[in-house]
Amino acid sequence: MSTRTSTAEVEIEVDKRHVLRRIGYKDDCEPSPRIATLITEYAQLAQQLIKPSYSYVIRNVDMVRKRDVFIGDLVMFRSHVIARLLEQCQQVGAFLVTIGDELEKKTTSLADDGLILESYALDVIGSSAVEKIAELVETEIRKMVSAQGFCISRRFSPGYCDWSIRQQKELFRMIDGGSVGVRLTTGYLMMPQKSISGIVGVGPSCVDIETYNPCRTCNKRNCLGRR
Amino acid sequence: MADDILKLIQENVIQGRITKDDEGFDDGMAGQPGVTELIETALAQKINPQDIISKGLTRGMAIVGEKFEAKQYFIPDMLASAQVVGAAMDILEPHLAGAGAKAKGKIIMATVKGDLHDIGKNIVSILLRGAGYTVKDLGNDIDTSTIVEAVREEKPQFLGLSALLISTMANMADVMQALKDAGLRDKVKVVIGGAPVSEEFAKSIGADGYGADGFGAIRVVESLFNANAA
Numbered sequence: 001m002s003t004r005t006s007t008a009e010v011e012i013e014v015d016k017r018h019v020l021r022r023i024g025y026k027d028d029c030e031p032s033p034r035i036a037t038l039i040t041e042y043a044q045l046a047q048q049l050i051k052p053s054y055s056y057v058i059r060n061v062d063m064v065r066k067r068d069v070f071i072g073d074l075v076m077f078r079s080h081v082i083a084r085l086l087e088q089c090q091q092v093g094a095f096l097v098t099i100g101d102e103l104e105k106k107t108t109s110l111a112d113d114g115l116i117l118e119s120y121a122l123d124v125i126g127s128s129a130v131e132k133i134a135e136l137v138e139t140e141i142r143k144m145v146s147a148q149g150f151c152i153s154r155r156f157s158p159g160y161c162d163w164s165i166r167q168q169k170e171l172f173r174m175i176d177g178g179s180v181g182v183r184l185t186t187g188y189l190m191m192p193q194k195s196i197s198g199i200v201g202v203g204p205s206c207v208d209i210e211t212y213n214p215c216r217t218c219n220k221r222n223c224l225g226r227r
Numbered sequence: 228m229a230d231d232i233l234k235l236i237q238e239n240v241i242q243g244r245i246t247k248d249d250e251g252f253d254d255g256m257a258g259q260p261g262v263t264e265l266i267e268t269a270l271a272q273k274i275n276p277q278d279i280i281s282k283g284l285t286r287g288m289a290i291v292g293e294k295f296e297a298k299q300y301f302i303p304d305m306l307a308s309a310q311v312v313g314a315a316m317d318i319l320e321p322h323l324a325g326a327g328a329k330a331k332g333k334i335i336m337a338t339v340k341g342d343l344h345d346i347g348k349n350i351v352s353i354l355l356r357g358a359g360y361t362v363k364d365l366g367n368d369i370d371t372s373t374i375v376e377a378v379r380e381e382k383p384q385f386l387g388l389s390a391l392l393i394s395t396m397a398n399m400a401d402v403m404q405a406l407k408d409a410g411l412r413d414k415v416k417v418v419i420g421g422a423p424v425s426e427e428f429a430k431s432i433g434a435d436g437y438g439a440d441g442f443g444a445i446r447v448v449e450s451l452f453n454a455n456a457a
Contacts, residue, residue, distance in 0.1 A: 023302060023303060024302065031303065032252045032253075032304065033250065033254060034243070034249075034251070035301075035303045035307075037250075038303070111349055115310070116309065116310055116350065116353065117303055117307050117309075119346065120302065120303065120306055120346055123346060159393065159394065165393075165394045185341075185343075186341075187340075187342075187394070187395065188394070189341070189342075189392075193343055
């Protein structure tokens with residue numbers, strides 16, 4: 001069995017352009033001076049509040065049977081979409097990233113004070129920041145496996161497609177949430193909320209793995225996660 | 228004179244300016260009175276608080292809604308205006324009873340069990356206050372039984388339910404069933420919203436309405452209110 005684990009704290013820079021795009025301001029559309037100033041101020045505040053850290057593990061895919069994927073003795077993913085991806089892969093990379101809970105505490109206190117604009121701005125900045133860490137981990141895994149001539153798929157998280165959010169429990173068997181301060185609620189949500197968990201498929205069949213996109217054959221046109 | 232000040236209140240809602248120190252959506256407005264100063268002036272001039280709401284705040288927010296739908300305004304611009312309405316209502320609400328004004332109705336708002344998201348619900352709550360409704364916000368991750376008990380005790384005309392997750396929107400159906408079981412379903416109009424929710428889903432669980440966004444929610448509540456009043 002091949003197992004590689006990495007846990008680390010990292011530094012990231014809040015990307016204001018990325019934040020503005022998440023809000024809806026496309027490249028040809030600028031915010032009003034007031035909103036631009038607000039985003040700048042709260043990006044600076046966020047920089048002090050976020051504590052980015054991540055953990056990931058790469059494990060062999062032991063067996064895929066219909067919609068069930070077996071990884072070691074303890075983990076079983078159950079999803080047609082994930083099974084179709086991992087039957088083309090030799091390994092799976094499971095990751096967990098977070099910015100900690102300080103930012104969302106501040107977001108809540110701003111909302112409690114009636115400052116919903118400021119609360120919203122900080123919330124979007126937090127979402128942007130955690131997405132940046134997920135991208136960073138994805139890049140790190142890609143670099144690592146490319147040495148073996150392997151490629152990685154796009155990211156998938158419990159709650160995507162037919163992969164139930166309850167399967168967070170299986171994912172957390174692969175990664176120690178405590179190592180980055182993330183726990184699951186009884187409803188399988190992550191606390192801190194500004195956390196992302198998921199997998200990437202890893203294998204030598206680059207064309208099949210990199211282009212795998214279940215959205216192409218899915219009829220849910222209004223799906224929020226459509227790619 | 229009253230029309231002038233109400234027009235200024237409306238304009239400052241659109242600009243998202245609470246006080247004279249605030250910049251507006253457009254440049255060069257800092258230093259001019261914001262909505263809170265204008266409302267104090269209007270009250271000193273004995274302008275009816277209900278007129279301040281309907282001709283100043285609500286009309287201003289209606290224009291903000293049009294700008295939002297035309298993509299001239301984005302969520303932060305809309306929130307700035309909603310925040311102005313919230314600050315304005317803090318000043319006006321104590322004056323409403325004295326002026327003999329009646330709230331249009333009471334609305335209970337909640338994000339359903341298992342869901343911790345509440346920004347969307349908070350936006351709708353402020354917009355509803357600005358439209359003249361009394362809002363009781365139960366918060367997020369609220370048990371079905373707590374929601375049903377609140378409906379029983381508070382006797383609201385409306386119940387607003389929010390969910391941001393596919394996994395938690397099913398809990399809206401549980402609330403609908405629990406309202407039926409408690410014999411309260413015909414006592415309250417239920418309006419639902421949240422990113423994964425749709426008109427079809429609202430119909431499938433027997434809700435009375437669905438708001439695609441904050442302004443959509445207000446439109447649905449207003450139309451149910453008007454249909455009930457007719």
